[in-house]
Amino acid sequence: MSKDKKKKSTSGGTIALNKKARHDYLIVDKYExxxxxxxxxxKSMRAGKLxxxxxxxxxxDSEAFLIGGHIxxxxxxxxxxxxxxxxxxxxxxxxxxxxxxxRNVHQxxxxxxxxxxxxxxxxxxxxxxxxKGKQDHDKRAAEKDKEWSRDKLxxxxxxxx
Numbered sequence: 001m002s003k004d005k006k007k008k009s010t011s012g013g014t015i016a017l018n019k020k021a022r023h024d025y026l027i028v029d030k031y032e033x034x035x036x037x038x039x040x041x042x043k044s045m046r047a048g049k050l051x052x053x054x055x056x057x058x059x060x061d062s063e064a065f066l067i068g069g070h071i072x073x074x075x076x077x078x079x080x081x082x083x084x085x086x087x088x089x090x091x092x093x094x095x096x097x098x099x100x101x102x103r104n105v106h107q108x109x110x111x112x113x114x115x116x117x118x119x120x121x122x123x124x125x126x127x128x129x130x131x132k133g134k135q136d137h138d139k140r141a142a143e144k145d146k147e148w149s150r151d152k153l154x155x156x157x158x159x160x161x
Contacts, residue, residue, distance in 0.1 A: 013119045015045050018052035021113045023139065025131035028110065031101065033064065033126045034092035035117070040083055041071050045124060049074065050117055057091065057112035057128055059102040064091040066114055066126065091126060104130055 021027075037045075044050070055068035066089045073083035093101075104110045109132070116127040134142075 015048060015117045015119065015124070016050040016052050017116050018055060018114055020053055021115055021129070021131065023142075024134060025111065025113060025129070026134055026138070027115070027129045027131050029130040030115070031093065031097055031128045031130075032120075033097075033128050035066070035124050035126050036090040036092060037124065038081070040073055040081060041089075042124065044071050044074050045117070047074060052114055052117065055114045057101070057114060059098070059105065059112075062095075062098060062102070064093055064098055064101065064112075064128075065089065066091055069114065069117075091128065093128075101128070101130060 049072040051070040051072075052068075055066060058065050058067055068086065069089060070085050072085060101112055105112055110130050111133065113129055113131050114126050115129045118125055118127070
């Protein structure tokens with residue numbers, strides 16, 4: 001056996017992104033939270049069966065919960081349990097982080113949304129963001145800026161040929 005044999009790594013892999021949240025909200029602050037999951041949910045996430053569109057975070061009894069995340073159950077992994085794809089999942093955060101998020105959501109008019117779910121080592125983590133809703137004109141301005149930066153790159157590329 002060789003000493004240089006490397007272990008197979010699952011770290012750094014993104015499972016799902018919430019692209020709509022970046023379009024609809026102005027991201028102010030980001031947090032990393034663990035997820036409390038069942039076995040069939042982890043197996044489905046390994047297969048990439050997670051959707052985060054319209055998912056958000058609520059606070060109840062000084063705990064954080066993810067609402068609206070849809071995990072499609074695999075037929076082979078969830079034969080012995082009744083799988084509930086849209087169940088409420090508990091987020092694992094420090095007490096200070098929960099208190100800060102809860103205070104900002106209730107007092108300052110912010111919203112807590114889930115931006116991404118990814119692997120970190122052998123654990124599944126969620127990227128939670130403290131966000132403020134964008135107005136329609138802000139969305140249009142952001143779209144114009146994105147298009148202009150894309151056009152600039154094309155112009156510079158054509159010029160350098």
